[in-house]
Amino acid sequence: MIKIEYPPYQPRIKKENDTEFIFDAVRKRWVVLTPEEWVRQNFLEYLIQVKKYPPSLLAVEKEIRLGDLKKRFDIVVYDVHSKPWMIIECKEMNVSLNRQVLDQALRYNITMQVPYLVITNGSYCMAFQCTDGTLNELQAIPART
Secondary structure, eight states: OEEOOOOOOOOOEEEETTEEEEEETTTTEEEEOOHHHHHHHHHHHIIIIISOOOGGGEEESOEEEETTEEEEOSEEEEOTTSOEEEEEEEOOTTSOOOHHHHHHHHHHHHHHOOSEEEEEOSSEEEEEEEETTEEEEESSOOOOO
């Protein structure tokens, strides 16, 4: 597992009618602040500030089709040619990073066909490279291409 060292981050949070919202700088809108959203926003900041992934190459909670099902991925990183390059599945902090979480990312990859998968619960993450139908665990999140 990879321990995440987050950069300093001051999220924009507001409260309306007993509901907290956090500003998503990638989507450029306010979203309900859930435990999973907290992980997603902090991980986005990690990708942008630490890994130097350009925000313009990130997509958050976009819909994809898996057969007849409509699903939403958490984060997809695109390469410079606008081709999906990495799928990131976020879970709230109390969720274990297990095979079930990895299988969810693998299902999304049936459609997306990316070379890298990451699963995270905010504290830790696991990164994998998909090569010729084989999944290899990585010791670090890949540098952006």
